[in-house]
Amino acid sequence: MPSLDQALRAALAARENLLAVLHAQGTDCYRLFHGSQEGAPGLTVDRYGPQLLVQSFHQPLEADDLHSIVGSVEACLGQPLLLVYNDRSKSNSRIDRDPTLFQAEDAALEDMVSREWGLNYRVRGRHAGQDPLLFLDLRNARGWVKANSAGKAVLNLFAYTCGVGLCAAAGGASEVINLDFAQGNLAVGQENGALNPELPTMQFIQSDYFPAIRQLADLPISSRRGQKLPSYPRLQPRQFELVFLDPPAWAKSAFGTVDLLRDYQSLLKPALLATAEGGTLVCCNNLAKVEMSDWRAQVLRCAEKLGRQVQDCQVIVPAPDFPSQDAKPPLKTLILHL
Numbered sequence: 152m153p154s155l156d157q158a159l160r161a162a163l164a165a166r167e168n169l170l171a172v173l174h175a176q177g178t179d180c181y182r183l184f185h186g187s188q189e190g191a192p193g194l195t196v197d198r199y200g201p202q203l204l205v206q207s208f209h210q211p212l213e214a215d216d217l218h219s220i221v222g223s224v225e226a227c228l229g230q231p232l233l234l235v236y237n238d239r240s241k242s243n244s245r246i247d248r249d250p251t252l253f254q255a256e257d258a259a260l261e262d263m264v265s266r267e268w269g270l271n272y273r274v275r276g277r278h279a280g281q282d283p284l285l286f287l288d289l290r291n292a293r294g295w296v297k298a299n300s301a302g303k304a305v306l307n308l309f310a311y312t313c314g315v316g317l318c319a320a321a322g323g324a325s326e327v328i329n330l331d332f333a334q335g336n337l338a339v340g341q342e343n344g345a346l347n348p349e350l351p352t353m354q355f356i357q358s359d360y361f362p363a364i365r366q367l368a369d370l371p372i373s374s375r376r377g378q379k380l381p382s383y384p385r386l387q388p389r390q391f392e393l394v395f396l397d398p399p400a401w402a403k404s405a406f407g408t409v410d411l412l413r414d415y416q417s418l419l420k421p422a423l424l425a426t427a428e429g430g431t432l433v434c435c436n437n438l439a440k441v442e443m444s445d446w447r448a449q450v451l452r453c454a455e456k457l458g459r460q461v462q463d464c465q466v467i468v469p470a471p472d473f474p475s476q477d478a479k480p481p482l483k484t485l486i487l488h489l
């Protein structure tokens with residue numbers, strides 16, 4: 152087993168060309184070390200613009216290791232970065248609890264702006280949520296949306312901080328609707344819109360997925376065992392030329408359960424129906440234990456059952472800053488041309 156220092160140096164060397172490409176395309180946020188695949192399971196090192204985010208998931212880092220990571224990355228990039236270290240190895244821990252190990256400067260914990268595909272994004276190294284407000288492994292899918300949205304009405308489902316919507320707006324979409332049930336996430340999406348004032352404005356719908364997509368798809372909304380449902384925004388049935396479906400692995404609400412392992416169909420079916428004939432549905436599954444071949448077959452079967460013929464099905468893989476030894480990255484993305 153190589154030392155952490157050796158593994159990190161190898162990872163940085165392997166990214167030399169990629170980093171040049173990313174910088175040239177206006178991207179300054181990427182994964183520098185993907186520990187599970189590069190020799191240190193449970194450790195990730197990400198750059199988000201001016202910030203370096205180191206996260207440990209299995210055990211806390213030694214102070215020497217942390218300092219040597221920062222030294223190697225700064226030498227590789229030729230610039231200083233503001234370090235945030237989140238030790239998440241204890242239950243739900245997001246803070247460097249041991250001040251003798253490391254304490255982030257106040258400046259490092261402030262809200263920052265990072266760039267991807269030439270667009271500005273709000274990033275925050277430490278907050279109540281899981282992620283610094285932008286999932287880096289979805290970069291290639293966002294790039295695809297930016298390149299394929301011109302003139303299209305785009306529906307971004309499970310929008311989170313609306314990165315996909317922002318790419319659609321930048322790609323010339325005629326209309327962009329971002330849908331998520333978390334107002335805090337949509338508020339960051341609005342901030343992302345404001346950070347790119349040259350783009351047309353996006354729309355935001357705060358709603359649970361199930362009632363929203365079922366109304367758009369013109370399907371009934373049924374309550375479970377006759378229970379009274381919470382109120383939800385009313386929407387007219389309609390279809391979109393481009394629909395992006397990127398749900399979390401599991402989430403339960405009063406309206407239904409998002410369960411990517413056991414029931415992808417109940418998410419996919421209404422999303423397919425809300426996609427126009429001749430339109431495109433991009434769908435994702437980020438659950439590592441789901442095999443691409445099984446999931447792809449399930450997706451195609453669901454479309455067939457609905458009588459929606461898939462003209463073409465393409466795969467988007469994460470960029471090489473998310474290497475995968477077995478060529479089975481956890482995040483799987485399919486583009487269905489209907």
Ligand SMILES: C[S@@+](CC[C@H](N)C(=O)[O-])C[C@H]1O[C@@H](n2cnc3c(N)ncnc32)[C@H](O)[C@@H]1O
Pocket residue numbers: 285286289308309310311312313314315330331332333336358359360361397398399400402403404409
């Ligand atoms: C994994 S993130 C999606 C990532 C996102 N597509 C992106 O581009 O980064 C999950 C999002 O789903 C939202 N969510 C989870 N369950 C939901 C539901 N039942 N209805 C609407 N949104 C939901 C969460 O609020 C969160 O923003």
